[in-house]
Amino acid sequence: MDKQTIGIIGAGKLGTTLARLGTQRGFTINIGSRHSVQDLKWVIDTMAPGAVTMSTPDVIKHSDIIILAIPLSHYRDLDPAALAGKIVLDATNYWKEVDGTVNTISSMKESSSEVIQAYLQDSLVAKAFNHMGYHDIEIEVDRHPEVRRAMAYATDHDEIRPVVEAVLTQFGFDPLDLGPLRFGLYLEPGSPLFGEAIPRAEFVDKINRIYSTPFGAKILSERGQQVV
């Protein structure tokens, strides 16, 4: 499969890291943020040489796949109409330093990517790039070229799985399909899988044991058998 053009919305820790990794791996990367193109361009030219700085609407227009690397609480700034029909990889997480001490956005009953999918109802949302810290995204990919790290993803759209897997593979990861989007709960902060940059077998083993952890118990009590 040819490499798709990736558009990144958000140019903070994660956005600039993915832009750098993506360009290094031969992707065409477009990136935009809430800053003007003029203010952002020299930053991107330095942090992720080769990535193209654009306005956010232009990033959406000129890219095949969009990665959301913005604070979760900013999701309502996105334009659902502009993103209609696009594959959207949602890398956001609820994080209290940026999103507020009380999480009013997502819950065990509706995980953050389910909230994003409900808002971007005509987009093809997959949760991806969530569970690995922005620093480990580079460190763990670079230092284990022979044993790829698992990057788990979840989506309700079976037709996009091959594309998502190709992108994750080309970024240097071992894509791991969790199934429907609600299983993205496994990847959220608080989960034993959050923060993990480990090979597939270890990751799968942790998934298999998730319901014997306090986090798993919380999923069961909030969501019953839905996610199991």
Next chain:
Amino acid sequence: MTDKPYTFGLNTFGDLAFHDDGSAMNGDQTLQQVLQEAQLADQLGIDIFALGEHHRPEFAISSPEVVLGAMAALTKNIKLGTAVTVLSSDDPVRVFERFSTLHGLSNGREQIMIGRGSFTESFPLYGYDLEKYNDLFEEKIAMWDQLLQHKKMNWKGKLTQKLTDTMVYPMLPKNETIETVVGVGGSPESIIRAVYYDYAVMIAIIGGEPVRFKPYVDLYHRAVREFNKTERPLGMHAHGIILDDAEEAKEVGWKYIRAEMDRIGIDRGWAPMTRDRFEFEIDKGSYYVGTPEQVAQKLAKNMQALDMQRFDLVYGTGGQLEHQRLATIENYGKRVIPRVKELLGGK
């Protein structure tokens, strides 16, 4: 490379330490220990001793300037600093007062390193909204910058107090100021903001291969040109243990550094550290753990690769036994620093 002189410092968060018999020191004992260590660092000619500010059970230092005040009376030459003062959850006016006091007590040896803080306990503790994490810092660094001009303050803040023709005391001697550095992590925006205000920058490089931070170093230099500011010494801080026996240093690190990272990781969502990652951090990554020669070689290589003029070693991470802490400081001052300077061929 520049011809600026190099600066070598020590940092501690006041991790609760251990006596040589393995029994735990309490907060008071740890503070006394840190005072002794600052004196040793001063005698060894280390350039700066800087304290973190934490509000957690593992650490004894929540009020670094008080500790620095005691150090001012016990030391002669060493600079006395913070790493970092969490300006976002503090009152810049009070911060200025504390540091202008320290200026007097230390004969101008004070240095403040301001930052957003990577720990967030201070926000609820002092009644600040964590959701204003970034706005608080933005406003307070602007206020700090105006305070440093040391004129009557006219200030109308959104999240801070209103001041009209107000002077802040004690006044600094004429033409003197409080040396200010900004401590940053992995946020590009933090570097850009520090340069915008024309402050020196210290980067916390506590994991992974340090050369991975090259884009951030490039961003610093680019921002200096972009805003037409002054190139100031760029530095980094990292954890380390320096003992004569490399294996012992490693085992001390595994016992204490790993334990602390894992404890903090519970709140940060970091996965527990594996032995494989720990070894990687020592061999190629950000831990300066080993013999003086091993640490010096690694440090010189990384300072050169990133064109750094300052390095601060975080010692005593996770507590450690008294003699291990002292050995690290001695080895750093007597053997590592001179050797790194020799390897760098600088002053």
